[in-house]
Amino acid sequence: xxxxxxxxxxxxxxxxxMAGNLSYPKYVNQSVDFLNTKLGFLFPHFWEIxxxxxxxxxxxxxxxxxxxxSGVEKENYGSAMEGLRDIIERRVNTFGVAEPIVQxxxxxxxxxxxVELAGIKDPAEAIKMIGKTPFLEFREQKTEEETKAITxxxxxxxxxxxxxxxxxxxxxxxFEDPYFKATSLTGQYLERAELVFDQQSxxxxxxxxxxxxxxxxxxxxTTKSVGKILAIYIDGAVISAPYVNEPIEGGKxxxxxxxxxxxxxxxxxxxxxxxxPVPIQLISQQTVGPTLGSISLEKSLKAGLxxxxxxxxxxxxxxxxxxxxxxxxxxxYVAIILALFKLIPxxxxxxxxxxxxxxxxxxxxxNILIFSRMREELKREQSFSVSLxxxxxxxxxxxxxxxxxxxxxxxxLFGLGTSFIKGFAFTLSIGILVSMFSAIFITRNLLRxxxxxxxxxxxxxx
Amino acid sequence: MVIKFTKYRKIYFGLSGLLIIASIIVLLGYGLKPxxxxxxxxxxxxxxxxxRPSNEQILSELEEFDLGNIVIQPTGEKGVILRMKHIDEExxxxxxxxxxxxxxxxxxEGIAFETIKVYIxxxxxxxxxPVIGNELKQKTNIVVVVALLSMIIYIALxxxxxxxxxxxxxxxxxxxxxxxHDILIPLGVFAILGKYYGVExxxxxxxxxxxxxxxxxxNTVVVFDRIRENLLRRGEEFEETINISLNETLSRQIxxxxxxxxxxxxIFFLGGETLKFFALALLLGIGAGTYSSIFxxxxxxxxxxxxxxx
Numbered sequence: 001x002x003x004x005x006x007x008x009x010x011x012x013x014x015x016x017x018m019a020g021n022l023s024y025p026k027y028v029n030q031s032v033d034f035l036n037t038k039l040g041f042l043f044p045h046f047w048e049i050x051x052x053x054x055x056x057x058x059x060x061x062x063x064x065x066x067x068x069x070s071g072v073e074k075e076n077y078g079s080a081m082e083g084l085r086d087i088i089e090r091r092v093n094t095f096g097v098a099e100p101i102v103q104x105x106x107x108x109x110x111x112x113x114x115v116e117l118a119g120i121k122d123p124a125e126a127i128k129m130i131g132k133t134p135f136l137e138f139r140e141q142k143t144e145e146e147t148k149a150i151t152x153x154x155x156x157x158x159x160x161x162x163x164x165x166x167x168x169x170x171x172x173x174x175f176e177d178p179y180f181k182a183t184s185l186t187g188q189y190l191e192r193a194e195l196v197f198d199q200q201s202x203x204x205x206x207x208x209x210x211x212x213x214x215x216x217x218x219x220x221x222t223t224k225s226v227g228k229i230l231a232i233y234i235d236g237a238v239i240s241a242p243y244v245n246e247p248i249e250g251g252k253x254x255x256x257x258x259x260x261x262x263x264x265x266x267x268x269x270x271x272x273x274x275x276x277p278v279p280i281q282l283i284s285q286q287t288v289g290p291t292l293g294s295i296s297l298e299k300s301l302k303a304g305l306x307x308x309x310x311x312x313x314x315x316x317x318x319x320x321x322x323x324x325x326x327x328x329x330x331x332x333y334v335a336i337i338l339a340l341f342k343l344i345p346x347x348x349x350x351x352x353x354x355x356x357x358x359x360x361x362x363x364x365x366x367n368i369l370i371f372s373r374m375r376e377e378l379k380r381e382q383s384f385s386v387s388l389x390x391x392x393x394x395x396x397x398x399x400x401x402x403x404x405x406x407x408x409x410x411x412x413l414f415g416l417g418t419s420f421i422k423g424f425a426f427t428l429s430i431g432i433l434v435s436m437f438s439a440i441f442i443t444r445n446l447l448r449x450x451x452x453x454x455x456x457x458x459x460x461x462x
Numbered sequence: 463m464v465i466k467f468t469k470y471r472k473i474y475f476g477l478s479g480l481l482i483i484a485s486i487i488v489l490l491g492y493g494l495k496p497x498x499x500x501x502x503x504x505x506x507x508x509x510x511x512x513x514r515p516s517n518e519q520i521l522s523e524l525e526e527f528d529l530g531n532i533v534i535q536p537t538g539e540k541g542v543i544l545r546m547k548h549i550d551e552e553x554x555x556x557x558x559x560x561x562x563x564x565x566x567x568x569x570x571e572g573i574a575f576e577t578i579k580v581y582i583x584x585x586x587x588x589x590x591x592p593v594i595g596n597e598l599k600q601k602t603n604i605v606v607v608v609a610l611l612s613m614i615i616y617i618a619l620x621x622x623x624x625x626x627x628x629x630x631x632x633x634x635x636x637x638x639x640x641x642x643h644d645i646l647i648p649l650g651v652f653a654i655l656g657k658y659y660g661v662e663x664x665x666x667x668x669x670x671x672x673x674x675x676x677x678x679x680x681n682t683v684v685v686f687d688r689i690r691e692n693l694l695r696r697g698e699e700f701e702e703t704i705n706i707s708l709n710e711t712l713s714r715q716i717x718x719x720x721x722x723x724x725x726x727x728x729i730f731f732l733g734g735e736t737l738k739f740f741a742l743a744l745l746l747g748i749g750a751g752t753y754s755s756i757f758x759x760x761x762x763x764x765x766x767x768x769x770x771x772x
Contacts, residue, residue, distance in 0.1 A: 307728035
């Protein structure tokens, strides 16, 4: 019996050690560093995974756009939205934001696009860039003289400050694109783009079809550009820069480049989307500055810590030794939850932290139920081990029923709610599940440790 | 010693009845003030680097934008929160430009640059379109209804085996009465806070009240579980059984509420602005819930039992 308890407790200790260090690896890594430098060991560092913070805690902006699909045929809604998403995703990627989120969303017959930019410095600028309709254009090569003039000017202006530059004649020239200049051919004239495969080599190609006006323009431009490059730009970035071998009539063109099938597919989709008029409108915006975010994080963590401390003090005063053991399992509970937040990973928002802190208060409920029962049994002069097992057995229905009601509410909130409610419901649900484990399994085994010891006779301890 | 909780039940009912009636009156009279989550609208939070201008000054600066009703609320030392109707990004930028008194100046060489006279940081900006607000309102209504219904069904199922001396649905009704008590009182408080302090009902408050829903049922279930157990084990009279059960669960009820109240207080005082009213809703709900699980749910059963016997 005792042997089994010891083995279980060792298992719990290992779990607690892993969870604790996973959620806060600083101390173990410091000791590892210390040992490594002092004694020349080569212990590795503990696994370091950062918490994933939501927009309200690290600062950032949440944008909700509505897409106007009135110009698109119903069966193309899906691909139009996908194209829109890809274009915006690419634009967003240039902002230098870690893990931007761009998602399409359907609500009734409304098609929406959610953009989340965590830690963005200038949301206004980002909104400006996102809001543009995708822009496809063809640019022709500049003459060698033009290119040389620009590169020379750039060399001349190198290392100068803005003010010094402005003293030099024609300084603006240096800021121009040295190789390509705009033509009047843009996505406006594109009828459609398609992915095909080269019949001989089997490599993926994109064919594009211009409308009538576009075909005429294309013919003129290709005639001028024979032997030169005609670059294809989307949103001001080169997508492909094919050589023009001969003037092209009929408005059909092929873009070959060394892309993979997936890249080619994406390009075709983007070209189509670029040609499609899918205007979007910003209908909702939430922006939190980084300072406010970190203040919120700090405050909520402090609240959690103080709350935890108050609960621990209360438990020890009121339930003495059992309270101390319950506090131990509560601390293991906190470590496990934090480790789970990192492992799953759960994006932590203020609401999520609120749910987690609340679950600390609720987690001890099971222990309180059990201890109350145990005391009743001890009062009836039952032996310690009988009281212990009876206390757990008798309080189980209440623990089960009570937690199920909270869990039901949490699940409903999760299923139907908005992101704030979801964050809360999710952490509360995890909290409830893990708290049952810690209150029942961990506390019980800790208590079993005292069966048949001198301490079990000391009534006031329990 | 057994405390006779059911003896003075008329006093408890009277007290709760008064609070519930008062809550209903203020709810009907004042109504709840829905936040921008539900109505659509804008919140701008600014932090001035130097001196915070007066409300009148800010208002007169914003006059030209035709923003309707603007509520200005100072926050912290140099911060200010502006609330107004939903605006688009262009108006938003124009407002910021106006407040910072940004001017675009052309130098003699024709170079454009900006000058800023008032330095601010925008710490928060939320602008929610009315469509989104409406959708959220509907969603929230659905959540509330589904949550209430599932609680009633759960209680009915949990007590389906208890048939004597009261039917299982009567336990269900008693716990639902307690539940309404626990939700109505905080709502009444928020109606008053909304009327006099402009506190708006936001998503966090709704979330907290829904958590109270689960918590309240949980508390009642613990008492009823004990009553169920004692009814099966003991031979005492119904009222006596209820009193014994309430006494046996008393320390658990109080202690669990205390631990939860500790953390809710910690969030209320230390958790920052966003979670403040979330915590307040929890405090009120848990307080009411603890009271109702001791002084209402059990005594209601006794009253019902006596009515039946007459």
